[in-house]
Every structure is written in structure tokens, then in C-alpha cells.
Amino acid sequence: MADRAKLWSVSALAREFGLTAQALRFYEARGLLHPRRQDGARVYDYRDHARLRLIQKFRRLGFSLEQIGEYLAQYRAGRPNAAQFRLGLARIEARLAELRQMRRELDETITELEAMHEDAQARLRCACHNAA
Known part of the structure; x- marks a missing residue:
């Protein structure tokens, strides 16, 4: 599991996951990642790191970005309920x-x-x- 205090720059996170910076920005534009700004630069926290791991896993399994977004939204909204699990x-x-x-x-x-x-x-x- 990622260190909760660690922050990643766009290039560091992209490199770790074998992606381009443009791919991260695309995921951000789609609402899948939520970096914050620190000293004017985007930084990603452990939540973004975990989300990106899930995004890649779901992409490999053939889920659409829309479906992935819906799944991630369940967890942003708080604890998922039985209907969401169903x-x-x-x-x-x-x-x-x-x-x-x-x-x-x-x-x-x-x-x-x-x-x-x-x-x-x-x-x-x-x-x-x-x-x-």
C-alpha cells in the first residue's frame, strides 16, 4: 500500500504506472483523479495512487472509463451501501x-x-x- 504521506508529481506518478503525463491529465479531466496543487504544480496523494491502480486494473479487465468512474464515485461518496455493491x-x-x-x-x-x-x-x- 502507498505511504499516506507521500506525494507524487505528474511525471513521477506517470513513470511509476508506465503512463504519460497526458494520460494522467486525461483521467483528471474525466474526473477519475483529483490532484491538488502544491506550489503551483499538480501533486497526487495516496488516494490518487490507489485510484490509478484500480483504473489500470479495470481497464485491463475491459471496463469503460464511464463504468470505472461510476465505481470510483461510489467510494468518493463515502461507504458504499448494499445497492452499490449489487x-x-x-x-x-x-x-x-x-x-x-x-x-x-x-x-x-x-x-x-x-x-x-x-x-x-x-x-x-x-x-x-x-x-x-
Whole structure:
């Protein structure tokens, strides 16, 4: 967990997460990060650090920035209630269903390509034998 007293500059936080400064500013413009100003420069605290970790995790899982923003808003508003947890759970279940469907489609495509590959190899072997 990030040190609660630590502050990160735009460049330091971007470097730590492998992002650009523009990406951090984009997340800020979308209301996902809330840096404060210190001596005229943006600085990010441990909350921003934790939010950015969640943003990246949710992005990898395929959630939209809008969905991520809604999730983060639940925690900015205070302790989430049961309805908010149910909403989050429903979104996770929907994403799982999408990913499972994608996996089924990928498995079908792989099976078809493997069959095509075997057929092409057999035809090549046959063509080579006929040419000899």
C-alpha cells in the first residue's frame, strides 16, 4: 500500500504506472483523479495512487472509463451501501459473461483454424508426392 504521506508529481506518478503525463491529465479531466496543487504544480496523494491502480486494473479487465468512474464515485461518496455493491456485482457478472462468450468464440475459431491447417498440410504432402 502507498505511504499516506507521500506525494507524487505528474511525471513521477506517470513513470511509476508506465503512463504519460497526458494520460494522467486525461483521467483528471474525466474526473477519475483529483490532484491538488502544491506550489503551483499538480501533486497526487495516496488516494490518487490507489485510484490509478484500480483504473489500470479495470481497464485491463475491459471496463469503460464511464463504468470505472461510476465505481470510483461510489467510494468518493463515502461507504458504499448494499445497492452499490449489487450494482458493482452485476457489472462484474456481465463482464464475465462477455469474456466467457469471447472465449467460446475463440475456441471455435482455433478449432476451425487447426482443421484448416491440418487440411493444408495434407494437401501439401499430397501435392509434393504427386510432383515427385
